[in-house]
Amino acid sequence: MSESLTFHFDVNGEDFTSAGQASVRFKKNMRELGVDPEIIRRASIAMYEGEINMVIHAHGGVADVEVSEDAIKIVLKDQGPGIPDIAKAMQEGYSTAPDNIRSLGFGAGMGLPNMKRYTDEMQIESTVGVGTTVTMKINLN
């Protein structure tokens, strides 16, 4: 069995202005580990999008990241409203983001598609009224 390292981040959903902190901290961790810059870029974008989604759409949640020799696995878990139609949510341009945050550039409906594009595997499990868990994997080799 190979060694692995885990990181846990609480993603605060109370204060919108604090969204995005967990991804920045994880990026710092990856740099310390000496991860390849291109992988850092992909992993931080994917985690960022997922983290922002939890803040905007699900009142926050938790992010757990596992770095092993061959992959980075990011699990984002929230207890928000859930996604009724995952296929639809995955479409580029589909968004239910509220108006007041669009002025900052959110709400393009590009988050989930970006997460898919920048990772090697992605799964969404969601139950309306219970919450959503997004699992992403990026291969290191």
Added chain:
Amino acid sequence: MEYQHSVSLDIEKCKGCTSCVHHCPTEAIRIRDRHAVIDAMRCIDCGECIRICPHQAKKALRDDLLDLQRYKWKIALPAPSLYAQFNNLDDVDFVLQGLLDIGFDDVFEVSRGAELVTARTRQYLKTRKGPRPVISSACPAIVRLIALRFPSLKDNILDLLPPMEIAAAMAREQALKDHPEFKREDVGVCFISPCPAKMSYVKNGLPEYKSQVDVVVGFKDVYFLLINEMRYSRRPKTLSESGMIGIGWAASGGEATALFNDAYLAADGIDNCIRVLDRIEGGDFPNLEFVELNACPGGCVGGAMTIQDPFIAKARLQTLRRFMPVSQNFVDEKDPIPESYFVKDMGSYTPLNRLSDNMAESMRMLKEIQALKDELPGVDCGACGAPNCRAFAEDVVKGTASKYDCILTHLDEVKAFLREKEESL
């Protein structure tokens, strides 16, 4: 003390063309003895003349990077618009690391100050008394323009210090805490500026306030050093401690949208700003909470000391911001706004439009100006060295120009004279 400007003229290069004369928003430039002369009382250091001059005869004065040598601890304070100058940049840390690599001992982003000012402004707007709309204090050219041309709007200006000052004070405080071996004067805070107006702000301060910045250089002064040093293949240290909100201040609308208050307006470009101020002063203005005005086109990304086209810079900024945390600097709104954030005295200047200190005298002069103006051709050709016939009439009445400087009025006589001369040959 006399106001120190940051826009200067290279007499050798100036051809005496009237581009800048026509373009100056405060009509501060005249042509005298075949070259431009800037009236220090009127100049707001907006940099329009630097942008427009076809001969590159106008320069933005700034300090030399070598001026930093006298400090033991050198801190770079990059304006957020600096990040928008680079190709393919997707992480601000590369720029910050670059600043360390070219010789700064530490970096402190102005965008951190911006996020704090944003948070404090949000807090302040809830209780601030005084006239609405509140006008941003971030662009020094606008603040000086208001003092000179719209003195009745002085109380509308947000009386909080701009991000550059908040950042500079924090940077120094942090350095002195981390390095108790240094004295205050050992620490040099160097603002990397997109424009000459910020330079003037630093040099002149306010009546009861001395700027916390020690040295000001322009983007051009660090840009080439930086691109030689920056390598996107490297892993920079994680240095950035700000987010979308702070970096958004680089472009028009960034400051206003971050207030999360829909009742705002953001205008950029000096002529547009003047139009908005005219409307506010005239009372013919919608009921808005906040007005953000930037003298440069596009906001600070359009500053006269930037490298990149402002619209390209703005597009880059959007890409760069896309994956940033919303903010990384927070305040507790339960705490009152620190005293050190407030501007006690914005300063006052003699309003530009006043002809003399004596009302009767002013009326006499105005009458004379109007009479003379009616005699002038009204072509606004600029050949006399003034931007238009009305300004010329004013110059004549004030005694700074001679009525014979208008050659158009005498065109027929000149032609007759030349014809006579030719015939007599």
